[in-house]
Amino acid sequence: xxxxxYDWIDDRMDxxxxxxxxxxxxxxxxVNPAYHFSAFVYCFGGLTFFIVLIQILSGMxxxxxxxxxxxxxxxxxxxxxxxxAAGLIVRGMHHWGASLVVVMMFLHTLRVFFTGAxxxxxxxxxxxxxxxxxxxxxxxxxxxxxxxxxxxxxxxxVGLDIAGSxxxxxxxxxxxxxxxxxxxxxxxxxxxxxxxxxxxxxxxxVLMAIHFIMIRRQGIAxxx
Amino acid sequence: MKRxxxxxxxxxxxxQKYDKPKLNRDYSEFxxxxxxxxxxxxxKEWVTGAxxxxxxxxxxxxxxxxxxxxxxxTDTGYIPxxxxxxxxxxQILKYTxxxxxxxxxxxxxxxxxxxxxxxLAPWLDNKKDRHWKRRPIASxxxxxxxxxxxxxTWESVAYHDWEQxxxxxxxxxxxxxxxxxxxxxxxxxxxxxCHGGELAGGSGPNLIEPEYDAATVEAFVRNGVxxxxxxxxxxxxxxxxxxxxxxxxxxxxxxxxxxxxTPDSGE
Numbered sequence: 467x468x469x470x471x472y473d474w475i476d477d478r479m480d481x482x483x484x485x486x487x488x489x490x491x492x493x494x495x496x497v498n499p500a501y502h503f504s505a506f507v508y509c510f511g512g513l514t515f516f517i518v519l520i521q522i523l524s525g526m527x528x529x530x531x532x533x534x535x536x537x538x539x540x541x542x543x544x545x546x547x548x549x550x551a552a553g554l555i556v557r558g559m560h561h562w563g564a565s566l567v568v569v570m571m572f573l574h575t576l577r578v579f580f581t582g583a584x585x586x587x588x589x590x591x592x593x594x595x596x597x598x599x600x601x602x603x604x605x606x607x608x609x610x611x612x613x614x615x616x617x618x619x620x621x622x623x624v625g626l627d628i629a630g631s632x633x634x635x636x637x638x639x640x641x642x643x644x645x646x647x648x649x650x651x652x653x654x655x656x657x658x659x660x661x662x663x664x665x666x667x668x669x670x671x672v673l674m675a676i677h678f679i680m681i682r683r684q685g686i687a688x689x690x
Numbered sequence: 691m692k693r694x695x696x697x698x699x700x701x702x703x704x705x706q707k708y709d710k711p712k713l714n715r716d717y718s719e720f721x722x723x724x725x726x727x728x729x730x731x732x733x734k735e736w737v738t739g740a741x742x743x744x745x746x747x748x749x750x751x752x753x754x755x756x757x758x759x760x761x762x763x764t765d766t767g768y769i770p771x772x773x774x775x776x777x778x779x780x781q782i783l784k785y786t787x788x789x790x791x792x793x794x795x796x797x798x799x800x801x802x803x804x805x806x807x808x809x810l811a812p813w814l815d816n817k818k819d820r821h822w823k824r825r826p827i828a829s830x831x832x833x834x835x836x837x838x839x840x841x842x843t844w845e846s847v848a849y850h851d852w853e854q855x856x857x858x859x860x861x862x863x864x865x866x867x868x869x870x871x872x873x874x875x876x877x878x879x880x881x882x883x884c885h886g887g888e889l890a891g892g893s894g895p896n897l898i899e900p901e902y903d904a905a906t907v908e909a910f911v912r913n914g915v916x917x918x919x920x921x922x923x924x925x926x927x928x929x930x931x932x933x934x935x936x937x938x939x940x941x942x943x944x945x946x947x948x949x950x951x952t953p954d955s956g957e
Binding site: 489490491492493494495496498500501509512513516520536540541543544547554555557558559560561562563564565566568575576579580581582583584585586588589592593596597599600603606607610613614615616617618619620621623624625628631632633650651687690 | 722723724725726727728731732734735738739742743746747749750751753754755756757758759760761762763765768769770771772773774775776779780783793794797798805808809811812813815816818819820821822825828829832836858859861887
């Protein structure tokens with residue numbers, strides 16, 4: 467039954483090459499922990515992707531309750547945490563996932579660096595990876611303000627001061643991010659929300675797609 | 691129609707394209723025991739992911755995500771702290787030659803150089819050798835950077851007052867009325883910088899919990915406490931001191947629903 471449905475669709479759309487490109491490839495011995503346990507270092511990239519998926523899903527559920535304005539933001543998070551079924555777990559996953567994704571990405575970067583996997587012909591994939599690193603840190607920074615509690619406000623204040631100290635364009639960056647060159651308020655919260663939920667995820671998806679397409683094109687770097 | 695996998699059209703659907711380019715690279719350049727990704731290796735990854743997910747869920751249940759009290763920009767006594775993965779940068783900004791007049795060095799130049807070097811690593815380290823031992827400069831610089839990040843993060847954590855950090859952000863539901871003129875005009879200017887923006891404690895003690903009467907509070911306000919709290923006898927008028935004392939003596943913790951210090955949850 468399933469086969470006939472598949473064939474029917476495949477006759478019209480030719481979907482076989484699509485899943486073959488994704489799934490039909492060999493895993494070489496030197497990255498397979500089943501053969502060499504030390505090869506677990508090659509799992510960090512996949513784990514980073516897995517946690518990013520957790521972040522996307524838990525984030526989608528959080529926005530069902532979260533309200534990005536300064537009167538209701540904290541209350542919506544408090545309500546989510548105390549009254550919504552499984553709200554504690556969903557917010558917990560998003561909170562701890564944010565830390566874990568930074569850890570895993572850091573380890574993945576170190577693995578690629580110390581195995582020299584960024585050398586020709588894979589330079590561009592390294593560059594995309596570093597941009598992904600910056601995007602994830604941006605997501606971590608903008609997400610920190612959203613609960614609108616004390617540490618959120620003051621940590622953001624420090625961060626914006628640092629952004630403001632960039633020579634020449636500092637004030638401009640600060641106004642772009644915060645909506646004002648001094649006040650951290652209603653504008654800042656909505657802007658950080660928009661950046662956290664729309665702008666940076668869009669960049670993240672594009673960069674991840676390029677990252678993965680390049681891996682499939684170039685294959686995994688050989689053993690040392 | 692052609693049964694079977696691998697049919698492609700080339701613009702005109704009457705003409706089929708038969709000579710397809712090879713879809714996947716073979717891994718013949720990696721001699722050894724290769725394994726098919728689908729389904730064997732994927733199943734192993736799936737199991738690993740499931741085990742990881744269970745551990746992760748246990749973590750979220752054992753340690754709920756923290757939430758501090760609602761943001762209050764007027765609370766100047768609050769000591770800010772970034773999330774832990776930015777602590778190293780925050781610590782670097784405390785060093786003499788990376789702060790004050792040299793702030794640009796700590797905030798922009800050092801992170802800028804580090805990020806640019808990371809971005810350009812393939813061109814800065816462009817020899818053929820991949821083994822980390824055979825490219826000592828690149829490996830050495832990376833190890834030094836990692837060591838600095840670990841050390842500064844540790845230093846930031848070790849020299850931080852975590853008890854005060856927890857106390858200053860605690861959610862305390864009280865009958866404190868932030869609209870009251872006594873609070874806005876007197877307490878905000880004299881008390882909150884030490885006792886916390888909602889008087890639930892900062893570098894000074896919590897004023898909500900203790901059950902003192904107005905006379906006791908007045909004695910504290912007039913005389914101060916040794917070196918830790920100044921006397922306000924000469925700085926405020928008698929009326930002001932009495933008003934503050936009565937306001938503080940009235941404070942008590944209440945339940946979530948009756949709290950006046952946080953905006954309504956709108957339930």
